[in-house]
Amino acid sequence: MLLGTQRINSRGQLEVGGVEATALAERFGTPLYVMDEEALRAKCHEYVSAFRAQAPDTMVSFATKAFLCRAAARLAHEEGLHLDVASLGELAVVLSAGVPAEHLTLHGNFKKDDELAHALRSQVGLIALDSVDEMRALSRLAQSLGRRQRAIIRVAPGIDGHTLDAISTGRSDTKFGLTVENGAALRAMEECTKLSGVDLVGLHAHIGSQILTLEPFELLAEKLLEFARTARDRTGWTPEVIVLGGGLGIRYSDEQRPPSVADLAKTLVGAVKRAAHAHGIKMPRIGIEPGRSVVGESGMTLYRVGPLKEVPAGDAADGSGKRTYVTVDGGLSDNPRPLMYGATYPVYLANRASEPASHLVRLCGRHCETDTFFDVKLPLPRPGDIIAVLSTGAYNHTMASNYNFFCRPPVVFVARGDARIVVRRETEEDLLRRDVG
Numbered sequence: 001m002l003l004g005t006q007r008i009n010s011r012g013q014l015e016v017g018g019v020e021a022t023a024l025a026e027r028f029g030t031p032l033y034v035m036d037e038e039a040l041r042a043k044c045h046e047y048v049s050a051f052r053a054q055a056p057d058t059m060v061s062f063a064t065k066a067f068l069c070r071a072a073a074r075l076a077h078e079e080g081l082h083l084d085v086a087s088l089g090e091l092a093v094v095l096s097a098g099v100p101a102e103h104l105t106l107h108g109n110f111k112k113d114d115e116l117a118h119a120l121r122s123q124v125g126l127i128a129l130d131s132v133d134e135m136r137a138l139s140r141l142a143q144s145l146g147r148r149q150r151a152i153i154r155v156a157p158g159i160d161g162h163t164l165d166a167i168s169t170g171r172s173d174t175k176f177g178l179t180v181e182n183g184a185a186l187r188a189m190e191e192c193t194k195l196s197g198v199d200l201v202g203l204h205a206h207i208g209s210q211i212l213t214l215e216p217f218e219l220l221a222e223k224l225l226e227f228a229r230t231a232r233d234r235t236g237w238t239p240e241v242i243v244l245g246g247g248l249g250i251r252y253s254d255e256q257r258p259p260s261v262a263d264l265a266k267t268l269v270g271a272v273k274r275a276a277h278a279h280g281i282k283m284p285r286i287g288i289e290p291g292r293s294v295v296g297e298s299g300m301t302l303y304r305v306g307p308l309k310e311v312p313a314g315d316a317a318d319g320s321g322k323r324t325y326v327t328v329d330g331g332l333s334d335n336p337r338p339l340m341y342g343a344t345y346p347v348y349l350a351n352r353a354s355e356p357a358s359h360l361v362r363l364c365g366r367h368c369e370t371d372t373f374f375d376v377k378l379p380l381p382r383p384g385d386i387i388a389v390l391s392t393g394a395y396n397h398t399m400a401s402n403y404n405f406f407c408r409p410p411v412v413f414v415a416r417g418d419a420r421i422v423v424r425r426e427t428e429e430d431l432l433r434r435d436v437g
């Protein structure tokens with residue numbers, strides 16, 4: 001399952017962006033996050049053109065929580081995307097990359113007063129309000145700073161995205177946003193239109209991540225417009241913008257066939273148009289904020305293979321009665337998703353990529369947890385080989401931690417036979433810098 005510019009060359013080596021994975025591992029060390037810049041640009045372009053073909057003024061915002069560094073923020077901006085941020089840290093990175101503040105939306109289900117004040121002073125374009133407390137705080141702070149802030153209200157529309165519990169965020173029973181079902185969203189919206197310092201310009205919902213069918217998105221559009229009609233009937237207020245979140249899934253295996261961006265655009269824009277017409281509401285500007293589907297398939301992680309261990313295993317899937325553990329020089333700290341929710345990924349033995357995948361092995365990391373990645377069929381790895389885990393572009397670099405005080409891997413962008421480092425490897429000095437005791 002090769003993606004973007006990935007290919008296996010005549011030497012049996014996995015390549016990306018015209019560079020062999022083993023050469024990248026030699027030059028930059030392992031573990032290493034590698035981003036296929038051409039594929040990433042192509043995906044940004046695909047999003048903007050697919051949505052603008054359906055609705056020319058669509059606001060496509062990249063959700064930076066999926067992958068963030070200055071180079072990525074700059075690239076997304078260059079490709080015509082806005083960006084969404086969910087913390088002052090994300091805000092600092094995108095502003096330092098030169099992205100104009102008015103192209104940003106600030107998210108988060110608990111923005112503290114000092115964070116709201118900072119966002120106001122930074123003049124971010126939009127703030128997505130997540131609670132009544134937050135609305136009131138924003139109003140107070142905006143008035144004290146003599147500003148008016150454009151805002152959207154995040155609602156929980158009561159939709160199941162049919163994805164993992166940890167990444168399903170649109171049901172009524174959720175910590176995110178204001179629930180439509182119990183009237184909380186309507187009450188909040190009514191109050192918000194009366195608050196000084198806040199211009200309520202729209203509605204927002206994000207129903208979850210790694211969604212592999214179009215139905216939940218269609219339902220989302222219908223529910224948001226239905227809510228807009230109720231709001232209009234009650235208060236006269238109508239949304240200038242409707243932001244329908246991110247959530248489109250990517251291929252983590254051959255069997256997964258997520259809808260195309262073009263089909264998502266047709267479905268979402270079509271559903272908003274139909275529902276707006278049915279409810280007699282002026283067609284709002286559409287906003288979307290994809291993360292995973294922009295960056296996920298463009299990333300891979302390279303590891304060097306360490307010790308192999310063969311252990312007795314009565315439940316071995318191949319009936320051999322034994323299991324081979326293949327240890328790599330990373331794990332939980334650079335990719336927590338397998339341990340968090342059983343995520344799996346396509347894997348190649350990068351330096352012997354054309355050999356038959358003859359052995360079922362269990363990949364594991366080197367942390368003081370049983371940080372098994374997952375079982376995978378590969379040519380039997382040998383210590384020193386390079387393992388490439390594909391589709392790690394989303395929620396890996398940004399979810400990395402310092403568990404066991406391993407240093408976090410660097411990020412390298414590759415394109416047209418060239419590689420450039422955009423985030424350097426963390427060092428022990430970095431770890432010690434914060435320790436002031």
Ligand SMILES: Cc1ncc(COP(=O)(O)O)c(C=O)c1O
Pocket residue numbers: 063065066084107206208209210245246247248289290291292293
């Ligand atoms: C508010 C919001 N918007 C967008 C996204 C991006 O979602 P995805 O990466 O699934 O596209 C998220 C992810 O959690 C989110 O919370």
